Amino acid sequence: MLADSGYGSESSLRRHGSMLSLTSATSGYSATSTSSFKKGHSLREKLAEMETFRDILCRQVDTLQKYFDSCSDAVSKDELQRDKIVEDDEDDFPNTRADGEFLHNNNGSKEKLFQALNPKGINGIDFKGEAITFKATTAGILATLSHCIDLMVKREDSWQKRLDKEMEKRRRIEDSYQSALNELKKKSHFGGPDYEEGPNSLINEDEFFDAVEAALDRQDKIEEQSQTVKTRIERSSPVPLVDVYSSTGSHRFSDKVEEMVQSHMTYSLQDVGGDANWQLVVEEGEMKVYRREVEENGIVLDPLKATHSVKGVTGHEVCHYFWDTAYRNDWETTIENFNVVETLSESAAIIYQTHKRVWPASQRDVLYLSAMRKILANNENDPDTWLVCNFSVDHDDAQPTNKCVRAKINIAMICQTLVSPPEGDKEISRDNILCKITYVANVNPGGWAPASVLRAVAKREYPKFLKRFTSYVQEKTEGKPILF
Secondary structure, three states: OOHHHOOOHHHHOOOHHOOHHHHHHOHHHHHHHEEEEEEEOHHHHHHHHHHHHHHHHHHHOOOHHHHHHHHHHHHHHHHHHHHHHHHHHHHOOOOEEEOOOOOOHHHHHHHHHHOOHHHHHHHOOOOOOOOHHHHHHHHHHHHHHHHHHHHHHHHHHHHHHHHHHHHHHHHHHHHHHHHHHHHHHHHHHHOOOHHHHOOOOOOOOOHHHHHHHHHHHHHHHHHHHHHHOOOOOOOOOOOOOOHHHHHOOOOOOHHHHHHHHHHHHHOOOOOOOOOOOOOOOEEEEEEEEEEOOEEEEOOOOEEEEEEEEEEEEHHHHHHHHOOOOHHHHHHHOOEEEEEEEEEEEEEEEEEEEOOOHHHHHEEEEEEEEEEEEEEEEOOOOOOOEEEEEEEOOOOOOOOOOOOOOOOOOEEEEEEEEEEEEOOOOHHHHHHEEEEEEEEEEEEOOOOOHHHHHHHHHHHHHHHHHHHHHHHHHHHHHOOOOOOO
């Protein structure tokens, strides 16, 4: 049809490397797109085909427009000729049929009238052929457009997959970079004083807290693993006489010990439940932990007070295991090492101990006097009180060093034993005894660390310590004679 029209031919469709013909285009989308997919035609080739179709369509529109213009001119001329013919041939139509219609006897005049309206007579344009060609071209355009859309969708899917892969690769690289950066920071922290504990530290409070918490978690995990098998030679010495602990003996710290004991008996046993200055920070079963916020020169000095009730043990037993250094490493997990600097009496000693470092905080050490006392009740209805007090002192054999920050402490473990009479004539068993514990701690950590970190660590560690220690005492005394 294109060959007949003179405006399109097979050669005119070879532009831009396209071999698509109008005949194949009229077959619809399936024939065009499927063959193109099989041949691997690219989107660029399809766009070239679209450009070819556009040129053909433009020429066809021009041709059809010429045809319509010619038709319009022919109709105008025909109207003029018809009027002239009618005037000239009025005499050729004299006869009238019975129904009143005129009879045209002049065939030559009719041919003149319709000769101008013959389509083939207008510039030699085949209107039917051009219409079919126009339809084929538009069908080809629609098919190619559908193919282009398919190609773009497939290409979009391909690019989306590549984008997802690149994003995943970027995420992994960023994670690796962040990990390496964190490791580098940790290494630089250990070697750089700017990242150590101090008011000018480059570590903010959140990073400081996270680092301390992570270090404490690691210590807890290590401690759990080390607790699997712990054996210690049991001391077979006889139960000490009460008189040994009724005083701390005569030594140069005797007055100071007595002062501390009386202070704890006066103030530490006071009920703080209704005191607005004390905040209840932890409550787990029988255990309650209170805190009173105190700061001095930017250093947190919060006094802590805990109350607890433990079944099956006496106050004497609790204080015994708390004071005797032979059992210290069994329940105290924060100590790196310790040694007795001086034994003052059978119930008092000066002890130096260093605590495990919790980075980025500096390592702490403490030098304190530890004394154990029994306080007799004022009347027979009140229970006796057992007490261990630990408070900081100075000693020539344990001077502060640059390696550690010297902390100051004033701690007391105060215990009273309550006995419920057994039924009948049965002997008192561990089921009949209950130990009420009051633990107070006033600690000056020295150095500098964020207040929020110190308070959070104290809130976390003190309850854990008290539960760990009382559980240890219950295990050690199980099945053994009661030590009142």
